[in-house]
Amino acid sequence: MFFGRAIxxxxxxxxxxxxxxxxxxxxxxxxxxxxxxGLHIHxxxxxxxxxxxxxxxxxxxxxxxxxxxxxxxxxxVFMWNTMIRAHSRQELHGKAVLLYPSMIAQARALPNHFTxxxxxxxxxxxxxxxxxxxxxxxxxxxxxxxxxxVMNAFIHFCCGFGDLHSAQKVFEESPVRDLVSFNTMISxxxxxxxxxxxxxxxxxxxxxxxxxxxxTFVALSSAxxxxxxxxxxxxxxxxxxxxxxxxDCGRSAxxxxxxxxxxxxxGEMEMAEKVFNTLENVKSAxxxxxxxxxxxxxxxxxxxxxxxDQVDEKDTVLWTAIISGYSQxxxxxxxxxxxxxxxxxxxxxxxxxxxxxxxxxAGLGALTFGQRVYNQCLKKRLxxxxxxLITAIVDMYAKCGKIHAALEIFHGVPNYQRTTHLFNxxISxxxxxxxxxxxxxxxxxxxxxxxxxxxxxFTGLLYACSHSGLVEEGRSLFKSISQMHGINPQMKHYxxxxxxxxxxxxxxxxxxFIQAMPFEANxxxxxxxxxxxxxxxxxxxxxxxxxxxxxxxxxHGARYVLLSNILASTKQWEEAGxxxxxxxxxxxxxxxxxxxxxxxxxxxxxxPASNYKLxxxxxxxxxxxxxxxxxxxxxxxxxxxxxxxxxxxxxEKEMIVSYHSERLALAFGLxxxxxxxxxxxxxxxxxxxxxxxxxxxxxxxxxxxxxVRDTTRFHHFxxxxxxxxxxx
DNA sequence: ATAGGGTTAG
Numbered sequence: 001m002f003f004g005r006a007i008x009x010x011x012x013x014x015x016x017x018x019x020x021x022x023x024x025x026x027x028x029x030x031x032x033x034x035x036x037x038g039l040h041i042h043x044x045x046x047x048x049x050x051x052x053x054x055x056x057x058x059x060x061x062x063x064x065x066x067x068x069x070x071x072x073x074x075x076x077v078f079m080w081n082t083m084i085r086a087h088s089r090q091e092l093h094g095k096a097v098l099l100y101p102s103m104i105a106q107a108r109a110l111p112n113h114f115t116x117x118x119x120x121x122x123x124x125x126x127x128x129x130x131x132x133x134x135x136x137x138x139x140x141x142x143x144x145x146x147x148x149x150v151m152n153a154f155i156h157f158c159c160g161f162g163d164l165h166s167a168q169k170v171f172e173e174s175p176v177r178d179l180v181s182f183n184t185m186i187s188x189x190x191x192x193x194x195x196x197x198x199x200x201x202x203x204x205x206x207x208x209x210x211x212x213x214x215x216t217f218v219a220l221s222s223a224x225x226x227x228x229x230x231x232x233x234x235x236x237x238x239x240x241x242x243x244x245x246x247x248d249c250g251r252s253a254x255x256x257x258x259x260x261x262x263x264x265x266x267g268e269m270e271m272a273e274k275v276f277n278t279l280e281n282v283k284s285a286x287x288x289x290x291x292x293x294x295x296x297x298x299x300x301x302x303x304x305x306x307x308x309d310q311v312d313e314k315d316t317v318l319w320t321a322i323i324s325g326y327s328q329x330x331x332x333x334x335x336x337x338x339x340x341x342x343x344x345x346x347x348x349x350x351x352x353x354x355x356x357x358x359x360x361x362a363g364l365g366a367l368t369f370g371q372r373v374y375n376q377c378l379k380k381r382l383x384x385x386x387x388x389l390i391t392a393i394v395d396m397y398a399k400c401g402k403i404h405a406a407l408e409i410f411h412g413v414p415n416y417q418r419t420t421h422l423f424n425x426x427i428s429x430x431x432x433x434x435x436x437x438x439x440x441x442x443x444x445x446x447x448x449x450x451x452x453x454x455x456x457x458f459t460g461l462l463y464a465c466s467h468s469g470l471v472e473e474g475r476s477l478f479k480s481i482s483q484m485h486g487i488n489p490q491m492k493h494y495x496x497x498x499x500x501x502x503x504x505x506x507x508x509x510x511x512x513f514i515q516a517m518p519f520e521a522n523x524x525x526x527x528x529x530x531x532x533x534x535x536x537x538x539x540x541x542x543x544x545x546x547x548x549x550x551x552x553x554x555x556h557g558a559r560y561v562l563l564s565n566i567l568a569s570t571k572q573w574e575e576a577g578x579x580x581x582x583x584x585x586x587x588x589x590x591x592x593x594x595x596x597x598x599x600x601x602x603x604x605x606x607x608p609a610s611n612y613k614l615x616x617x618x619x620x621x622x623x624x625x626x627x628x629x630x631x632x633x634x635x636x637x638x639x640x641x642x643x644x645x646x647x648x649x650x651x652e653k654e655m656i657v658s659y660h661s662e663r664l665a666l667a668f669g670l671x672x673x674x675x676x677x678x679x680x681x682x683x684x685x686x687x688x689x690x691x692x693x694x695x696x697x698x699x700x701x702x703x704x705x706x707x708v709r710d711t712t713r714f715h716h717f718x719x720x721x722x723x724x725x726x727x728x
Numbered sequence: 729a730t731a732g733g734g735t736t737a738g
Contacts, residue, residue, distance in 0.1 A: 179729095183730080184729060219729095219730075222731080255731085257732075287731085289732040290733090292733080293734095318732085321733045324733065325733095350733090351734085353733080353734085354734090356735095358734095391734095391736070392736095419736095421735050422736080424736040425736045426736090454736090456737045495738095524738090
């Protein structure tokens with residue numbers, strides 16, 4: 001044996017060997033030697049050997065240390081503490097915390113302040129705060145509550161669960177507060193979105209004579225990053241200069257990165273860029289990800305992409321930042337194709353990546369892709385641990401037309417995980433699907449669960465009411481926004497109300513409502529009012545609305561279209577033609593429509609209006625369209641051309657409507673799907689009334705369920721009827 | 729004891 005002799009003479013060389021031990025094999029040899037030499041009887045040597053295994057860093061060594069511990073009659077505090085720390089390091093936080101009761105049940109060794117420090121750091125990572133608070137009871141029993149190290153660990157634990165109240169109480173009652181106490185508390189306030197409290201605590205800290213360090217400023221800049229206050233950001237940056245001079249970026253990359261992120265989150269791109277450039281060649285992965293998401297948030301996806309492309313070793317966070325950037329910019333297809341690239345490059349997505357991908361699927365209405373991602377979440381056991389991920393999945397199902405799947409998942413979510421966001425996603429989903437009454441019921445559930453609604457909740461609810469014709473419910477909900485919930489109704493809420501009254505044909509009430517608003521109605525409100533006027537053929541009111549709109553936005557295409565529609569529908573062709581002409585003269589075009597459909601294999605096929613000639617299956621599509629028209633005639637269909645604004649002859653109008661993009665997508669869908677398969681079509685404009693009728697007829701003629709998502713809502717066509725009950 | 733990426737509506 002390579003060290004046998006030395007041990008016989010003295011124990012210390014063995015300890016030196018332990019310190020230089022590099023491989024697990026050597027560790028086993030050393031352990032065997034101590035047994036051979038009888039050294040393992042001495043608790044001191046045994047503890048050393050034990051900690052070598054416990055902290056070695058792999059599960060095999062940890063198992064071995066467990067074995068040693070179980071064979072030790074009276075393990076000392078050091079051994080227990082080491083064991084707790086070892087589990088904590090290997091992310092086995094539940095087991096780490098459970099070691100504490102075994103320790104106090106068995107040992108004569110009393111827990112000391114190290115014990116509590118280690119236990120609290122694991123408690124902070126558990127799904128529930130309960131064990132941590134129980135253990136705090138023991139801290140008090142042992143009289144360790146004034147121990148600064150234990151207190152700091154406990155504050156950290158409380159902040160991790162957002163329990164700032166307990167954290168502050170302990171902090172304030174503590175006799176000795178050191179730099180770490182202040183840093184921990186400031187950082188907790190920052191995480192808990194209490195930036196002002198964080199700032200004032202910083203003042204308290206400096207007044208009490210403590211010198212802030214890098215940790216302090218990292219916490220402070222993250223506190224202020226949500227304030228959107230450029231002057232404050234600059235002040236903090238100045239303080240950093242004041243305390244540390246021009247920071248050495250190599251050593252203070254964390255701090256510099258935090259300051260940069262603060263500027264990014266304030267939208268101060270120029271300052272952020274300046275700071276970014278000072279990082280020169282020590283740009284950390286964190287700094288790069290910050291820049292990518294910062295540019296994306298500022299709407300500069302292309303710049304974000306440039307940074308992303310320059311990074312050689314892209315990690316999960318960076319990939320997620322760019323995917324989410326594209327998704328937020330509405331470039332869903334690009335987001336999904338980047339996700340495929342990420343998978344191909346072998347970087348593992350985590351739950352945040354999944355959220356970004358799911359939100360792209362939702363935006364696109366890509367059900368097959370979305371379901372695949374959901375299954376991956378289940379397989380990787382990502383599902384269930386995170387509320388935002390659940391929200392993203394619920395939203396994906398709702399926006400892909402599967403509102404029942406969305407509800408099923410929602411119902412499986414326990415009350416404590418139900419957040420405002422989650423309720424909002426469900427309520428808006430129900431609204432989009434025209435389930436107004438259920439939306440109101442879910443809202444009641446929300447109130448019962450004491451989850452506070454916000455302005456988005458009410459937007460969804462009022463939207464739901466207006467799409468289901470629930471005038472009374474809408475009226476009382478609107479009143480409750482300010483009276484019961486202390487939220488000032490915003491323009492979008494007024495907009496929903498005008499829509500609600502208008503859709504029901506209460507044009508007078510809608511008009512009065514607009515006049516009684518506390519602020520000037522915007523163009524969206526007038527446009528909504530105008531379209532109700534059109535629906536009910538009220539030319540007089542319509543004129544008022546279009547005059548208003550003309551003042552507000554002379555160049556908006558939709559207004560001309562609506563005005564000429566309203567005139568055309570009452571056969572005032574000449575006037576309608578004039579409007580059309582003005583529109584043409586000013587070079588304003590009606591936005592062009594396009595639709596797309598996803599096949600079961602997950603491929604997405606897009607069709608612009610009147611143009612399928614570029615599609616490889618153009619001939620089949622043409623003949624399918626012919627067949628479809630035949631079926632329609634057999635069902636007694638006469639094309640409705642109310643929505644065609646041109647004053648052309650009937651035959652030509654018929655041509656125009658029969659090539660609407662949703663029809664092309666439908667013909668393609670019928671060609672490429674099995675019998676009985678549901679067809680899901682997405683459209684960038686509202687579905688026209690003629691296509692709506694056609695889809696109803698076709699759902700019966702072909703015995704197919706057809707789901708159309710247009711800009712405002714879902715239409716489920718089944719057996720000759722539509723879920724919107726022709727009210728949209 | 730530090731830092732980076734995420735959800736709803738419009």
